[in-house]
Amino acid sequence: MPLAGPLYKDVKRQLMEVLTRGEWKAGEAIPAERRLAERYGISIGTVRKAIDELVGENILIRQQGRGTYVASHNRDRLLFYFFHIVPEQGPKEYPQVRLLSFGRAKAERTAAERLQIEPGDAVLRIRNALSLGGTPVMIDDITLPAARFPGLTERRFRARPSTIYNLYQEAFGVSVVRTSERLRAVVADEEAAALLGIAQGAPLLQIRRLALTYNDAPVELRISLVNTARYEYFSDIGRS
Amino acid sequence: MPLAGPLYKDVKRQLMEVLTRGEWKAGEAIPAERRLAERYGISIGTVRKAIDELVGENILIRQQGRGTYVASHNRDRLLFYFFHIVPEQGPKEYPQVRLLSFGRAKAERTAAERLQIEPGDAVLRIRNALSLGGTPVMIDDITLPAARFPGLTERRFRARPSTIYNLYQEAFGVSVVRTSERLRAVVADEEAAALLGIAQGAPLLQIRRLALTYNDAPVELRISLVNTARYEYFSDIGRS
DNA sequence: TAGTGGTCTAGACCACGTG
DNA sequence: ACGTGGTCTAGACCACTAC
Numbered sequence: 435m436p437l438a439g440p441l442y443k444d445v446k447r448q449l450m451e452v453l454t455r456g457e458w459k460a461g462e463a464i465p466a467e468r469r470l471a472e473r474y475g476i477s478i479g480t481v482r483k484a485i486d487e488l489v490g491e492n493i494l495i496r497q498q499g500r501g502t503y504v505a506s507h508n509r510d511r512l513l514f515y516f517f518h519i520v521p522e523q524g525p526k527e528y529p530q531v532r533l534l535s536f537g538r539a540k541a542e543r544t545a546a547e548r549l550q551i552e553p554g555d556a557v558l559r560i561r562n563a564l565s566l567g568g569t570p571v572m573i574d575d576i577t578l579p580a581a582r583f584p585g586l587t588e589r590r591f592r593a594r595p596s597t598i599y600n601l602y603q604e605a606f607g608v609s610v611v612r613t614s615e616r617l618r619a620v621v622a623d624e625e626a627a628a629l630l631g632i633a634q635g636a637p638l639l640q641i642r643r644l645a646l647t648y649n650d651a652p653v654e655l656r657i658s659l660v661n662t663a664r665y666e667y668f669s670d671i672g673r674s
Numbered sequence: 675m676p677l678a679g680p681l682y683k684d685v686k687r688q689l690m691e692v693l694t695r696g697e698w699k700a701g702e703a704i705p706a707e708r709r710l711a712e713r714y715g716i717s718i719g720t721v722r723k724a725i726d727e728l729v730g731e732n733i734l735i736r737q738q739g740r741g742t743y744v745a746s747h748n749r750d751r752l753l754f755y756f757f758h759i760v761p762e763q764g765p766k767e768y769p770q771v772r773l774l775s776f777g778r779a780k781a782e783r784t785a786a787e788r789l790q791i792e793p794g795d796a797v798l799r800i801r802n803a804l805s806l807g808g809t810p811v812m813i814d815d816i817t818l819p820a821a822r823f824p825g826l827t828e829r830r831f832r833a834r835p836s837t838i839y840n841l842y843q844e845a846f847g848v849s850v851v852r853t854s855e856r857l858r859a860v861v862a863d864e865e866a867a868a869l870l871g872i873a874q875g876a877p878l879l880q881i882r883r884l885a886l887t888y889n890d891a892p893v894e895l896r897i898s899l900v901n902t903a904r905y906e907y908f909s910d911i912g913r914s
Numbered sequence: 915t916a917g918t919g920g921t922c923t924a925g926a927c928c929a930c931g932t933g
Numbered sequence: 934a935c936g937t938g939g940t941c942t943a944g945a946c947c948a949c950t951a952c
Contacts, residue, residue: 440940440941442940466919476942477941478944479943480942482919485919496919496920498918498920498949499919499920499951500917500918500919500949500950500951502918518909614908614909616908617879617902618902619860620859637860638859638877662858667856667857668856670855680922682922707937707938708936708937708938716923717924717925720921722938722939723921725938737930737931737937738930738931738937738938738939739932739938740931740932740936740938
């Protein structure tokens with residue numbers, strides 16, 4: 435088979451394949467660069483270039499002297515990469531999650547489109563209230579394609595030992611790699627106002643997040659409502 | 675002088691210095707990699723690694739077969755990197771800017787802190803209304819440290835041939851490299867409501883943006899109010 | 915001490931854009 | 934044809950981690 439593009443892109447693709455197959459699990463080290471170079475019969479610099487890109491995409495993590503590891507979802511990573519709500523002043527806080535409801539439903543047209551499934555396909559709907567500094571600040575409405583999360587039950591969701599994304603990864607092999615978010619200002623309806631302890635009609639920040647795994651495949655749709663009276667959404671583009 | 679870290683970091687620093695001095699101007703090509711390697715008496719791979727980082731920070735732009743160029747601000751770059759308001763559906767649009775007011779003032783305490791100047795230092799205050807698809811969608815309140823923009827007048831601001839950031843770069847050598855933004859939901863006051871043609875008390879998206887140049891030095895503070903009825907803020911983190 | 919990733923070299927050749 | 938950035942090699946040595 436002829437090689438289309440650069441060699442290192444091909445190596446990257448092969449590494450991704452092994453990762454997708456789950457052969458190297460989250461948190462584990464992948465083989466040393468020298469070993470990979472031998473295995474593929476190429477120069478170490480080419481292996482490094484392939485790994486460089488995967489590191490840049492937060493799929494692998496290099497640690498000098500130790501090895502290269504498959505990125506795993508823990509609290510720190512959540513806070514750093516995926517949780518964008520910060521106090522007006524002071525350090526970031528980790529949110530406390532309280533489950534409000536858990537159920538099954540059929541996908542609406544727009545949700546199906548975003549998740550790249552068919553309208554009417556089974557989805558899981560999860561609703562959480564997130565608290566920061568002890569007070570509820572945010573309501574999350576999660577929609578999951580049921581096919582990707584077989585056997586996910588309310589009990590299992592409740593019993594997760596760490597973050598939600600960690601559950602996806604550990605229990606279903608679904609690694610969220612990046613997200614894309616759309617924001618707008620809305621007014622609180624009766625339900626949201628009650629849950630957040632604010633007046634009906636108060637302004638709320640609505641976040642529509644699509645979470646993606648390898649190859650930009652969508653795996654979760656999440657609509658959040660945030661009370662930005664004391665917290666804000668922080669976006670740092672092109673950080674070095 | 676002893677070399678502290680890696681050689682390529684030092685090369686990067688030297689390249690940044692030349693850029694900061696304005697020796698290589700925006701839009702121009704920098705010397706070829708082979709020439710730089712000769713000049714510094716190092717290997718070409720090391721030069722490439724230094725340039726790699728500057729490219730990753732959107733300071734330089736590589737073009738195979740042509741050369742490596744100093745990133746310059748034009749409409750396309752604005753739209754792609756710095757303008758995050760998109761239609762609910764359909765392609766991104768370029769905003770039409772209308773100047774509402776232009777004046778001088780003394781820096782407030784919080785603004786001074788963010789801009790890393792002293793309270794009371796001279797600042798320029800510029801207010802614009804931005805339209806998308808023919809209707810006003812956004813109000814921008816810009817605060818500039820006057821010291822960085824000597825001789826910027828209302829006429830000069832009005833006469834700019836391209837984007838605002840292009841003006842900063844071409845006329846004052848201030849290259850905005852990245853921004854950091856904080857968002858919240860607020861309600862429209864009387865003035866904003868009138869300018870945006872909406873009801874007083876309607877929800878608006880407030881964006882507090884700090885624009886940074888080389889070495890993360892702040893150069894502009896901008897507070898925007900966005901009517902997100904038909905448009906949204908789009909944030910794509912960690913795109914490859 | 916052994917093994918890992920990080921840096922650096924000196925070159926060859928390829929792909930692309932321009933004249 | 935020439936000059937540019939892009940890829941790839943084969944190796945040396947350094948910096949760090951773990952034992």
